[in-house]
Every structure is written in C-alpha cells, then in structure tokens.
Amino acid sequence: MAKLTHINSKGEAHMxxxxxxxxxxxxxxxxxxxxxxxxxxxxxxxxxxxxxxxFATARIAGIQAAKKTWDLIPLCHPLLLSKVEVNLYADEKSHQVRVESLCRLSGKTGVEMEALTAASVAALTVYDMCKAVQKDIVIGQIRLLEKQGGKSGHFKVEI
Structure with missing residues (x-):
C-alpha cells in the first residue's frame, strides 16, 4: 500500500x-x-x-472553485490550470443532475483536487439556487473518475 505523502517523518502534516x-x-x-x-x-x-x-451559474462557480482550490484545501499547491471544464447533465428519469469536471495543466503535481473541488462547488451551487423550492436536495457521490500524468500514471474508475 502507498504511504501518505502529506505526512512527514514526525507524523506531521506538511506540503x-x-x-x-x-x-x-x-x-x-x-x-x-x-x-x-x-x-x-x-x-x-x-x-x-x-x-x-x-446550470450556467453552477458551471461558472465550478470553474472558479477549481482555480481557488489551493485557497480552500490547506496542503494543495497553487496551480496554473490550462483548462477547466464543468458540464451539467440532467437525467429526467432518475430526477438527478450529474456534474462532470475536467482540469488540465502542464506541471509537477496532479489536478485531482481541482477537479473534485470544481464538481463539489458546482453541485453546491445547484443546491443554493434551488433551496427555495426544495430544501432536501441530496448531493451524493462525489468521486474522481479519471486521472492521467505524473509518476503514478493513469487511473480510471471501473463503471
């Protein structure tokens, strides 16, 4: 099993x-x-x-959130993202909205946290904009779908 990279030899959190x-x-x-x-x-x-x-408001919120991830998650590096994309898909049969985010850069560290933050904040924005009509909206499954690049290589969720 891989070791935690944000913990130093003394067991303390570090960047x-x-x-x-x-x-x-x-x-x-x-x-x-x-x-x-x-x-x-x-x-x-x-x-x-x-x-x-x-959807337009949630899309912009997700993009902004990806760009500010290093401000929100304490040990994240500030990154020069070259692409952030947030898309929202309505599934009228299951009464769901699916948010999918994509983040890309050329750099020394991954963009998983930026993609997760974008999807999360876009979902929270949907809730915020709809809470007047429904307070019991549920934001469920937030997950990494795929990552590429870096030493750890390619990861993709089995669907």
Missing part, C-alpha cells in the same frame, strides 16, 4: 515538495450527483428558477 518532479501533462475528471424531486428538475430545465440559469 509536499514537488520541485524535483518532472513536468508532465496532467488531467483529472471528477463527478458529483445531485438528487432532487421531479418538480425541482423541471424548474431548472424550463429556466423558471427565480435566481436565474442554474
């Missing part, structure tokens, strides 16, 4: 030194799933939410 790592193209995809009542999803899809376009 990993990546200065000796090689730069490579790094990419990560993550998702969050939001469960809601059919009526709430209908309001979103019809554009009738009184706060505005839910």
């Amino acid at each position: 990993v030194d990546v200065s000796s790592k090689d730069e490579s193209i790094r990419e990560a995809r993550a998702e969050a799933v939001i469960h809601m009542k059919p009526e709430t999803l209908s309001i979103i899809m019809s554009g009738q939410n009184h706060k505005g376009d839910v």
Whole structure:
C-alpha cells in the first residue's frame, strides 16, 4: 500500500515538495450527483428558477472553485490550470443532475483536487439556487473518475 505523502517523518502534516518532479501533462475528471424531486428538475430545465440559469451559474462557480482550490484545501499547491471544464447533465428519469469536471495543466503535481473541488462547488451551487423550492436536495457521490500524468500514471474508475 502507498504511504501518505502529506505526512512527514514526525507524523506531521506538511506540503509536499514537488520541485524535483518532472513536468508532465496532467488531467483529472471528477463527478458529483445531485438528487432532487421531479418538480425541482423541471424548474431548472424550463429556466423558471427565480435566481436565474442554474446550470450556467453552477458551471461558472465550478470553474472558479477549481482555480481557488489551493485557497480552500490547506496542503494543495497553487496551480496554473490550462483548462477547466464543468458540464451539467440532467437525467429526467432518475430526477438527478450529474456534474462532470475536467482540469488540465502542464506541471509537477496532479489536478485531482481541482477537479473534485470544481464538481463539489458546482453541485453546491445547484443546491443554493434551488433551496427555495426544495430544501432536501441530496448531493451524493462525489468521486474522481479519471486521472492521467505524473509518476503514478493513469487511473480510471471501473463503471
């Protein structure tokens, strides 16, 4: 089993030194799933939410969040992201919205946390914009779907 990299020899949390790592193209995809009542999803899809376009606002929030991950997660490095994409998909049969994020850069450390943060904050934004009509919306499964680049190589969730 791999050891925790953010713990030093004294057992203390620390920021990993990546200065000796090689730069490579790094990419990560993550998702969050939001469960809601059919009526709430209908309001979103019809554009009738009184706060505005839910998907557009959540998309921008997710992009902004990815760019600020190092401000939110204590041991993350500030990164120069070259791409952040956030997409939202409505599934009217299951009354869900699926958020998928993609982050990419050429650098010395991965972008998994940025992708996860983007998906999480986009999901939270959907909740925020819809809480007036449904307070018991559930943000479920937030997970890494895929990562590429770096020494640890390629990881992809088995679906």
